[in-house]
Amino acid sequence: MSTDDFSARLEAALARHIGQPAKVHDLQRLTGGANRTTMSFDADVAGQRRRLIIQLGMETDDPVAGMLPEISNEQQARLMIAAQRVGAPAPRVVAILQPADGLGEGYITERIAGETLGSRIVRDERFAPARRVMAQQCGEILAAIHRIDLAEVPFLKRQDAAEHVAAHRRLVDYYGFVLPALDLALRWAAENEPRNQRHTVVHGDFRSGNLIVGEEGIRCVLDWELAQSGDPMQDLGWLCIRTWRFGGLEPVGGFGSREDLFAAYERASGDLVDPGHVRFWEAFGNVKWSVDCLRLGMRGIDEVDIERSAIGRRIEEPLWDFFNLIESRE
């Protein structure tokens, strides 16, 4: 589809969903969000300029798609609407695309200004005030996400710790990849699954890099495609793994302390946080990221892509951190 053709269809879709004529400007494909096509654009509607994002397409050519939970664009939009209702800062959904729009499966949201690059958020002086409040904000936002009524999002697949471990074991087997340290990590995870797992909505990829941040703190939570239902402590552990600290020293996303995160989560949710329980998920988060590195590296080979190939070579980083965690060197 040519850009003009695409813009025309987009204008027609906007008019259909908003109920007023729309003129599209500055359509650009965004880098980042490696999994799908994300484009930013402005639309003039009734004399006002609206800053918008369109999310299109899914990865269907990945041989392991389906081995891990991933929800469709339409489901993401429905989840973001539910998240907005409980006060979590998800992108505001403007339209869920329909077949008549001729654009494929996707959605349009409002575009929020701010920084997503983890390395800038942990380093730049202008984010110093944000860094002071972000661990607390993460606790509050996660508590909100975890109280979304599961009945509103029945499409989320249930994944408790045992299912996560088994799914990642299957992925490694699928590739026939031999790395004894990864085998040990997977077996450790299978033998140390936490008891007392609650069952809530889980964002599944809540971390620095998927947050839009301003000088005052977190403005928006992105990337809902890995959402599932399961143990809410998974989100807290994943947020703490060293990979998502982007060189920052603080354990929570490179910007905050676990104590601040846990205290805010407890206040906002009324549920106690057991640090050992979160630690399991941080340890397993490292296993998960190492399997992600394998998966992305294998795709890098198929696609002859330098960026993904390079990620394949990061597989040992989280395993190193995994051993530090279980041997309590941190």
Add this chain to the structure above:
Amino acid sequence: MPQSMPGVPALLTAAVKYLEDELLPTLTGYHRFRTRVTINVLNTIRRELEIREPQSAAERARLRALLGHDGDSETLSAELSERIRQGAIDLNDGNLRAHLRQSLADALAINNPKWPGR
């Protein structure tokens, strides 16, 4: 085959020098990022050429001691993997942990030497 000159490490070093010192400063955004990744990959190749071989010999010796018999590194590693998966080896075994740690440290020395120290 006669050894051509310059050797591969010297060629890689020269390629990285051009990319890093001359090309990179002219780039922004997407191409700056992808070029940075490419430089990292070339540095990884250079380190692998320089240090993988001595690492391999030591790894094989550790595997031989752990498993009690000889073989090539790949076969021994696959056997260790299988033992770990089957529960035929104690996860807390000190020699096992030391071997895995060393193998990870070796790989990181090639792929991202800064990681362990940070």
